[in-house]
Amino acid sequence: MSRDSTSPALHAAETLCDEKGERLTPIRRRVLELVLEADGPVKAYDLLEALKPGPGSAKPPTVYRALEFLLGLGLVHKVEALNAYVGCSHSHDTGGAELFICSDCGSVQECHGAPASTQTPDGFIIERSVVEHFGHCGNCRS
Amino acid sequence: MSRDSTSPALHAAETLCDEKGERLTPIRRRVLELVLEADGPVKAYDLLEALKPGPGSAKPPTVYRALEFLLGLGLVHKVEALNAYVGCSHSHDTGGAELFICSDCGSVQECHGAPASTQTPDGFIIERSVVEHFGHCGNCRS
DNA sequence: GACTGAGACGTTATAATATTACACCCGTGA
DNA sequence: TCACGGGTGTAATATTATAACGTCTCAGTC
Structure with missing residues (x-):
């Protein structure tokens, strides 16, 4: 129900x-x-x-x-x-999202468009990326 | 090694x-x-x-x-x-490195200079980042 | 209707990863 | 000497995850 x-x-x-x-x-x-x-x-x-x-x-x-x-x-x-x-609210491809996790309130925000890594080692082909940022969200800092 | x-x-x-x-x-x-x-x-x-x-x-x-x-x-x-x-061979600050892990041979390469995320949520302050890329290294692809 | 194969689920057990709590030892400095 | 703190020893347990195998159900087929 x-x-x-x-x-x-x-x-x-x-x-x-x-x-x-x-x-x-x-x-x-x-x-x-x-x-x-x-x-x-x-x-x-x-x-x-x-x-x-x-x-x-x-x-x-x-x-x-x-x-x-x-x-x-x-x-x-x-x-x-x-x-x-x-x-995940975006229902994007399984590739992987960039997550921002607030250590204070535990909320998670998700961004897309994987950040091109500054430098990929010679010849390395990325299949899956894990990108998780821990810190403090705007709400908890105000 | x-x-x-x-x-x-x-x-x-x-x-x-x-x-x-x-x-x-x-x-x-x-x-x-x-x-x-x-x-x-x-x-x-x-x-x-x-x-x-x-x-x-x-x-x-x-x-x-x-x-x-x-x-x-x-x-x-x-x-x-x-x-x-x-x-870690670089002995850099504890901030966190960007890791490239080869799923074939298990080798890990480390890069520095954290990739600026394309978009940080409003007001979010990053304290610690986990960035791990899985894929295939140059050696294993040749 | 009965058979069959595949996929989802149930169940038991166990593996793998990590932490808590407390005791002990040992060196330092009051 | 003594208290104290850091590092370690030890037992127990918590937490996270998977293996192995059986059962059920449903669709397609005979």
Whole structure:
């Protein structure tokens, strides 16, 4: 229930899955909801807790499988330095985003257009980049 | 890489510690050696194994404490996306380096001069950046 | 309807990574 | 001497993640 209040991001996810022929199953959808609802990076085991209102169900593989799926579609990002996950509102390609994480309030802002590295080593071909900035956001500094 | 008994990096580390009034104890020195000798990122528990020729000694806190010390001095970097550690030959400030990790051979190259991010969110002040690029190095592509 | 193959999920166990808490030792300086 | 602090030893545990294998369901097919 409360499906009427589908967030735009959730709706975009459904559209994306349709396009790619992927299945946004209830579990995957629920995990995405939880990540999107959070106001900051979420830990896998917090998702796990949130996922088990009933008994028995929701073991680690459940949430990791859902996260893997969502990461693959670029619907969530992993914050490597925190071992945590954030929802992605842009639904861009999975390439990787540039994340700005406020150490005070925990909020995460996402920028796109990967910064061309000043100098790439001779012949190095980049496939995936992890770019995470930690600091203090404008709100927390004012 | 180098297996010299007195690598330049090790000597530089001693100098740095002298300057900063820090103590490069045998354990810390041994951990640094191990990280520098490795030809790629090293896992904490691999260090732990390498550290225990004798019985009893070398429990997790031992290696994590040494790593924390070395990270603090910028003598090693943590590869967040791998939960692994690499030696730093530059002995620059702890600010953070830009790492290029070859997925084929595991080698890590380090560049400096942090790439100005294309767009920093309004008012965001960056304190620490994690920049890790994964791909294929020139050697592995030729 | 029954068979089959693929994908998603359930379940158990365990691996891998990291930290907490407290005790001990040892050198320095009051 | 004594207290103190830094570094280390040790046990226990917390946190994060994966392996291995079984089951269920659904679509396509016979």
